[in-house]
Amino acid sequence: MNLRDTLCIKGGRLFIGGCDTVELAKKYGTPLYVLDEQYVREVMRAYVEGLSEYGDFAVAYASKALSCIAMYKIVKSEGLWTDVVSGGEFYATQKAGVDPEHIVMHGNNKTPKELTEAVKAGVGHVVLDGFDEIARLDEICGKENKTQKVLLRINPLVEAHTHAAVQTAKPDSKFGVIIGDEATKAVLDIKSRKNLIFDGLHCHIGSQIFDYSAYELAVEAMVKFIASLNNEGVEVNVLNMGGGFGIYYAGEDPKFTPQRYAHTVRNLALLIENAVKKYNVKKPFLIVEPGRSIVGEAGITLYTVGTIKEIKGIRKYVAIDGGMFENPRFALYGSVYTAINASRADKPFTQKVAICGKCCESGDMIGVDIDLQDTEVGDIVAVFSTGAYNYSMASNYNMNAIPPTVMVKDGRADYIIKPQSYEDLLRLNAVPEWIKD
Numbered sequence: 001m002n003l004r005d006t007l008c009i010k011g012g013r014l015f016i017g018g019c020d021t022v023e024l025a026k027k028y029g030t031p032l033y034v035l036d037e038q039y040v041r042e043v044m045r046a047y048v049e050g051l052s053e054y055g056d057f058a059v060a061y062a063s064k065a066l067s068c069i070a071m072y073k074i075v076k077s078e079g080l081w082t083d084v085v086s087g088g089e090f091y092a093t094q095k096a097g098v099d100p101e102h103i104v105m106h107g108n109n110k111t112p113k114e115l116t117e118a119v120k121a122g123v124g125h126v127v128l129d130g131f132d133e134i135a136r137l138d139e140i141c142g143k144e145n146k147t148q149k150v151l152l153r154i155n156p157l158v159e160a161h162t163h164a165a166v167q168t169a170k171p172d173s174k175f176g177v178i179i180g181d182e183a184t185k186a187v188l189d190i191k192s193r194k195n196l197i198f199d200g201l202h203c204h205i206g207s208q209i210f211d212y213s214a215y216e217l218a219v220e221a222m223v224k225f226i227a228s229l230n231n232e233g234v235e236v237n238v239l240n241m242g243g244g245f246g247i248y249y250a251g252e253d254p255k256f257t258p259q260r261y262a263h264t265v266r267n268l269a270l271l272i273e274n275a276v277k278k279y280n281v282k283k284p285f286l287i288v289e290p291g292r293s294i295v296g297e298a299g300i301t302l303y304t305v306g307t308i309k310e311i312k313g314i315r316k317y318v319a320i321d322g323g324m325f326e327n328p329r330f331a332l333y334g335s336v337y338t339a340i341n342a343s344r345a346d347k348p349f350t351q352k353v354a355i356c357g358k359c360c361e362s363g364d365m366i367g368v369d370i371d372l373q374d375t376e377v378g379d380i381v382a383v384f385s386t387g388a389y390n391y392s393m394a395s396n397y398n399m400n401a402i403p404p405t406v407m408v409k410d411g412r413a414d415y416i417i418k419p420q421s422y423e424d425l426l427r428l429n430a431v432p433e434w435i436k437d
């Protein structure tokens with residue numbers, strides 16, 4: 001197995017951020033999310049470095065990938081901006097001390113409450129997603145006596161080659177306004193509103209993308225559209241190209257290093273510079289919004305193997321103490337993962353197994369054909385690339401507690417998200433007075 005730099009095998013055990021994973025499992029219990037701070041920071045720095053020659057830009061961490069106070073503090077300390085998609089995420093950024101000016105608020109149906117909170121706090125940009133929202137935000141700003149900078153989310157009609165559930169720019173999409181006449185109409189609508197300041201355009205073509213021709217097509221379409229808006233007398237200051245940069249999960253996925261992400265956004269910036277020249281438009285302030293690629297490979301999940309069942313001629317089930325409540329991605333997308341027996345990490349991979357969870361659903365799997373070493377009950381198994389869209393998608397299904405997350409760095413470990421207790425699970429329960437014991 002070809003491990004990333006901050007992972008290694010010592011004395012037969014898997015180490016992350018200088019910490020022995022078997023010891024982490026012993027100390028903090030399993031299931032346990034572990035996040036490697038160094039890798040998170042390296043990728044953030046790579047994105048900034050990659051754009052450093054472009055001119056004015058911001059890297060906005062798409063925090064839905066992993067949203068917690070410690071992450072927002074790291075984002076802030078690295079000079080990144082933050083994307084939020086809900087009132088809850090926005091609230092967390094404010095608790096973490098993030099400058100509201102450096103926040104971009106997304107969502108295809110932000111509630112009046114969410115919009116009001118963001119406007120009141122002075123959020124930098126609201127990304128408007130359609131005509132209803134243009135009117136709604138203008139009205140809210142009027143009530144709050146505020147003006148608000150906005151971007152318009154455009155559907156550039158570019159099909160990214162990725163899973164259908166994470167494609168966002170097909171013609172049939174709930175996101176954005178379709179490029180061309182519809183989008184022009186929306187921009188002119190925004191321009192006509194007293195309380196809205198039109199600042200630019202946004203697109204996000206999907207997630208887990210390796211096919212960079214999709215970005216090429218998106219840049220071409222967006223800059224061409226900027227030129228057409230200029231012809232209508234509309235200035236465009238900001239171009240936000242979204243996120244979506246892919247990570248390694250398993251098999252044929254390319255293995256990216258921080259340097260390669262730097263290279264990727266450098267190329268994206270070059271594409272924009274070329275298109276800007278071609279269409280003779282002002283070079284926009286560039287925003288990119290990586291989420292998955294910043295935290296995905298920085299995270300692993302540790303589990304204890306509880307039961308093993310071999311169904312002769314069919315498959316072997318290795319059941320771990322987690323499952324779809326803490327990693328729903330197989331159930332949602334049929335995602336694939338790579339794993340290792342962290343207790344016997346130096347042993348050869350001898351079998352393909354189904355790693356299944358403890359929930360009452362057959363689809364409760366981490367993966368169905370995962371290479372693994374000889375494994376016994378009680379071993380610690382680590383699943384890789386679980387830093388993004390695992391904790392943030394976790395639930396209390398079957399009243400399982402959402403596992404804690406520990407951050408590791410240079411041999412140190414500490415919580416960034418503490419464990420839930422049984423009391424936590426019941427904390428919001430209530431019993432109407434007409435229901436008697």
Ligand SMILES: *Cc1c(COP(=O)(O)O)cnc(C)c1O
Pocket residue numbers: 062064065083106204206207208242243244245289290291292293
């Ligand atoms: C989800 C999302 C992102 C981040 O996508 P990743 O694939 O995690 O990089 C960026 N921008 C918007 C608007 C998103 O919805």
